[in-house]
Amino acid sequence: MLSFASAIEPFRIANRMSGKTLYRWRLAGEAGTWASCSNGATVRLDMGLDELGRDEMIVLCGGMDIQAATTKRLVGWLRREARKGLTVAGLCTAAYALARAGLLDGRRATIHWENQDSFAEDFPEIELTKSVFVIDGNRITTAGGTASIDLALTLIAETHGEELANAVADQLIYSAIRTDQDTLRLSIPTRIGVRHPKLSHVIQVMEKNLEDPISPAVLARDVGMSTRQLERLFRRYLNQSPKRYYMELRLVKARNLLMQTDMSVINVALACGFASPSHFSKCYRAHYDTTPYRERGSRSGRVVE
Template structure:
């Protein structure tokens, strides 16, 4: 019996990582490096993984680096962990055949995770129906609208049964630490976090922030609270005076905090935050410009266009057209 238990303990956790073109290298690293580090900490192969792509060819990531893979994502396939990493232009990289393969393969894994846009693939495949799930904070509203049968929440990562979803690279790192803690124990997870000098392990229910505040949250809690309030009120922005009242500090103090720490004014930072969200929607969605303007707190399309042009030196329509043209050119290059 003791020998059998030892044999079970020594067996490696089998992981399959599926990565699609135009994914983030940080999301890929957040999956692979915690497993590598767990092997290092354990002094043996506790994780064994294969890297697959939809067609078995090297995958170009958003940074331009091609990632070699071990093979094609195809049947039959099984193991302990199935982790699907997606990025931009999913409809171009994952069609009905990919979704059918995902549906069938999911039956043969103990855990199935959608990472960044990989959560959309789990949603489209029907694997998340009736479950809780999350997506990147920029896409939460669109994700909820696309899959009304899901309970979409803004947590860093979500585990509902064997199906997991993660909203970005940093939450994915947290998710992998959580997997390591479940499989190998909390001490191993802490050892892995320490290798990367990662000193704040988040729980899955921590809310995804629009802005990563780092040490500001502990050092300047009033500034952090102001930014979080701005995040929550993008659609109906408040005046600086109203922000100060809500935060129970003087307007002068609020202005001093932003000037001292961020070298800008509260109003300018608020506007920049709204425009950053708008910029993502302009480039990466087909949402009408008028709806983007309203969603980001602009009373009229003309006011939105003026502010956007000042920030990005192009109108929203021109920016969307240029981005689509670049996507078409990239697709053509990939077929050569």
């Protein structure tokens, strides 16, 4: 809902501020009548997956459980309309649907940070970035949430000038317009609430090396510290050991892969740096109080023994 509203409102305001109908839109969906959001709200649709004109643009909005929402019918519609040369945008998780339709092959793209790991595993041929939005030719993707506002303001500025885009931003009480060079997550110091350069560097290295974990000794040496000093640093600021923090990062990635992909539990374990399924299962149960197999089963509403 946030990505959806953030995409439409800047164009509505642009029409109002300019005194002209610069933008028009229609709401489409498979049902052709109503679309339901995960927050319980429903939106009345103007049309089904009908044929579009060559001067139109598709903006697809995705939310939770995008894999199930990406139906064969939707994929077929996207491919058919894309062959006309239309610009196609995917907001938030909708980048998955574009990728499944083959519309992002060989392109740069972004997606909500929670879906980054699974997207990279499913579509290795796509250059995945951490930008808030990406415009690659006639393919556009956003990382979700208010990134739709940044994209809309950029498109308004490109077509009708920065003065109008800034006027729209003022109406939205939006004081800092991000570009495609901005990243989709807060900086590590902001996220962890600690501004310690060495700690931030170690965490950054951990996040980039989840499949092949690096030992605390090597991490400490990389920032000119002893292993004991690194231990004290983590316990002082994060109240846990480097090993525990690293383990939790890997388990979060594992859970995302289990819930968002069809990768086998063994492959998920390997992708998150676990040498054996049994060790992975033991660590997963200790952290989440369930097994990877049960977690995978819960995605489809059934328990897998």
